[in-house]
Structure formats: structure tokens, C-alpha cells
Amino acid sequence: MLRRLLSTKKSEFFKVVEVGPRDGLQNEKVFVPTEVKVELIDRLSDCNFKVVESTSFVSPKWIPQMRDQVEVINGIKKKSSVSYPVLVPNLAGLKNALATGSVEEIAVFGAASDSFSKKNVNANVEESLQKLCDVTSAALKEGIRVRGYVSCVVGCPYEGNIKPDIVAKVTEKLLEVGCYEVSLGDTIGVGTPGSVGKMLETVLKSAPAEKLAVHFHDTYGQALANVLVSIEKGIRVADSSLSGLGGCPYAKGATGNLATEDLLYMLDGLGFDTGVDLKEVIKTANWFNEKMGRTVKSRVGAAYKL
Numbered sequence: 001m002l003r004r005l006l007s008t009k010k011s012e013f014f015k016v017v018e019v020g021p022r023d024g025l026q027n028e029k030v031f032v033p034t035e036v037k038v039e040l041i042d043r044l045s046d047c048n049f050k051v052v053e054s055t056s057f058v059s060p061k062w063i064p065q066m067r068d069q070v071e072v073i074n075g076i077k078k079k080s081s082v083s084y085p086v087l088v089p090n091l092a093g094l095k096n097a098l099a100t101g102s103v104e105e106i107a108v109f110g111a112a113s114d115s116f117s118k119k120n121v122n123a124n125v126e127e128s129l130q131k132l133c134d135v136t137s138a139a140l141k142e143g144i145r146v147r148g149y150v151s152c153v154v155g156c157p158y159e160g161n162i163k164p165d166i167v168a169k170v171t172e173k174l175l176e177v178g179c180y181e182v183s184l185g186d187t188i189g190v191g192t193p194g195s196v197g198k199m200l201e202t203v204l205k206s207a208p209a210e211k212l213a214v215h216f217h218d219t220y221g222q223a224l225a226n227v228l229v230s231i232e233k234g235i236r237v238a239d240s241s242l243s244g245l246g247g248c249p250y251a252k253g254a255t256g257n258l259a260t261e262d263l264l265y266m267l268d269g270l271g272f273d274t275g276v277d278l279k280e281v282i283k284t285a286n287w288f289n290e291k292m293g294r295t296v297k298s299r300v301g302a303a304y305k306l
């Protein structure tokens with residue numbers, strides 16, 4: 001498939017979902033000022049992403065960094081070409097999100113591991129799926145688009161290797177209830193092209209590639225290779241975060257997401273059209289890192305001459 005891709009003249013669209021403002025920031029120990037979050041999202045909108053995941057309507061006791069969700073979602077300059085999904089764990093979160101009048105898309109999140117699910121949302125996989133189905137149905141009735149996530153698709157920080165069958169079951173359920181797309185998350189970044197490839201083979205028996213996205217953390221440096229395997233399986237959507245920001249507060253050891261700059265560089269090299277301006281993403285990452293006193297984490301950001 002890769003050989004075929006490289007030989008075609010017309011470039012195929014690949015959707016990059018920028019999750020930096022949500023997944024990237026939720027684990028930051030220091031509170032990122034609301035105005036910085038808002039400017040970050042506005043700058044990302046100007047990079048031409050189709051999707052910028054912006055914040056979470058979760059409990060502030062569980063994720064204090066996202067406690068300014070209302071100010072963030074109401075403060076950004078929305079572009080009609082960009083979708084700004086917010087994470088919603090339950091009906092209380094949906095109510096709060098709808099009350100802003102600014103939310104048109106939400107993301108619900110489940111997992112393929114009971115232990116992780118308990119730590120993350122205080123419910124096991126089945127209980128959490130029931131809540132997600134309720135939230136999804138209620139959101140769809142309000143005309144809100146719903147994206148689904150499955151965490152721990154290859155490995156769990158508490159249970160080790162995860163059986164692909166469970167990932168397939170959760171994915172199937174999320175699609176059945178009406179999620180337009182399900183993003184498969186290697187939450188702790190332990191997957192390799194071997195384990196990710198096997199997991200995808202199983203999931204693809206019951207879910208079409210067009211309805212799937214991949215979401216890799218780069219703990220073991222396998223994220224780009226894992227995207228490549230996903231491309232070979234027909235998937236054309238990947239999540240990433242600028243400068244590789246991120247980590248999951250309930251998954252010890254998980255490092256950041258795959259860096260958007262590295263993903264864009266690889267996709268460009270493969271001849272895909274993402275529509276995203278890599279230079280603007282690097283400038284945005286440099287701006288953010290300077291603002292927060294961080295160092296550049298993406299390889300491309302460090303190497304690229306602007």
C-alpha cells in the first residue's frame with residue numbers, strides 16, 4: 001500500500017486532529033493561564049487544522065488544569081472551517097458544555113481496561129460504556145457531533161497487555177451508538193508496529209477504516225512507526241499534539257502525544273495533503289514553549305530552519 005501511495009500523483013487528504021490544548025495540557029502541573037490557552041487555540045486555528053480539541057468538561061477535582069473550560073471555549077475566535085471538540089465524561093459535563101452555547105462537538109472516552117477505567121472515570125469498562133452511550137444519545141438529540149475514544153488499546157499501566165477483542169468490542173459499541181469516528185489510544189505509548197498492527201487487524205473486522213483514527217503517545221519512540229502501520233491498514237486520521245505535549249494523569253509513565261510537527265513532516269513526505277501549515281505549527285510551538293519556559297520536544301521543530 002505504501003508503494004502505491006508513493007507512486008500516485010494526486011495527494012490524498014489526511015486529517016490531523018490537534019489535541020494539544022486538551023490532552024497536551026491536562027497533565028501540566030503548573031496552571032496554564034486561560035488567556036494563553038485561548039491564544040494557543042486561536043493560533044492553532046490559523047495553522048489550518050480541521051479539528052482542534054480544546055478543553056474538557058470533566059470534574060475540576062479530577063483534572064484541575066481544565067477548570068477554566070467555560071472561559072476557554074467562550075474565549076476562542078471560532079472559525080467555521082474548524083471543529084473544536086471538548087471532552088465530556090457524563091451527563092453533568094454535557095449539560096455544562098451545552099450551557100455555554102459554544103460547543104458543537106464533544107468527545108466521549110472509554111477504555112479497554114477495567115483498572116485504567118476505574119482510575120480515570122471511577123467506573124469499569126461496562127459501567128463507563130453505559131454512561132458514554134447515554135451522553136452520546138443525549139448529545140446527538142441536541143444536534144452535537146460525537147467522537148469516541150478508546151484508551152489502552154494495546155497496553156494498560158495496571159493490567160499489562162490488552163486483548164484486541166476488547167478494543168474491538170468497545171469500538172463497535174461507540175460506533176453503534178452514533179460516534180462518527182473512534183480514536184484508538186495507545187495511552188501509555190507501549191505499542192509497536194507489531195502489537196498495533198495485530199490490534200488493528202482485529203478492530204478492522206468489525207469497524208471500517210474510514211471510521212477510525214489513531215492516537216499514539218510516544219513514550220517508547222514508536223508513535224510515527226505506529227501511524228505508518230495504521231496508514232497501511234487504511235486509516236487516514238491521526239491525533240497529535242504540538243511539541244509532543246501531553247500525558248495522561250491516570251496513566252503513570254505516559255509521556256506526551258506524538259508531536260504534530262513530526263507527524264506533519266512524515267505525512268508530507270508520504271505525499272499526503274493535510275492542509276496544515278507546518279511552519280505555522282512550529283512557530284506556535286515555539287511561542288508556547290517560550291511562554292511556558294519549556295524546551296522544544298518535537299524532532300522536526302528542533303531541526304527545522306524557519
Ligand SMILES: CC(C)(COP(=O)([O-])OP(=O)([O-])OC[C@H]1O[C@@H](n2cnc3c(N)ncnc32)[C@H](O)[C@@H]1OP(=O)([O-])[O-])[C@@H](O)C(=O)NCCC(=O)NCCSC(=O)C[C@@](C)(O)CC(=O)[O-]
Pocket residue numbers: 023026056057058059060061062063087089090092093094096109120121122149150151152185186187215247248249250
Ligand atoms: C467522570 C468523573 C466526573 C467521575 O467522578 P466521580 O467522583 O465518580 O463523580 P460523581 O458523579 O460522584 O461526582 C463527584 C463530584 O464531581 C462533580 N462532577 C461530576 N461530573 C462533573 C463534571 N462533568 N464536571 C464538573 N463536575 C462534575 C459532582 O458534581 C460532584 O461534586 P461535589 O458534589 O463533590 O462537589 C471523574 O472521574 C472525571 O472527571 N474524570 C475525568 C478524568 C480525565 O479527564 N482523564 C483524562 C482524559 S482521558 C485521556 O486523556 C485519554 C485520551 C482520551 O486522551 C485517549 C488516550 O490517550 O488513551
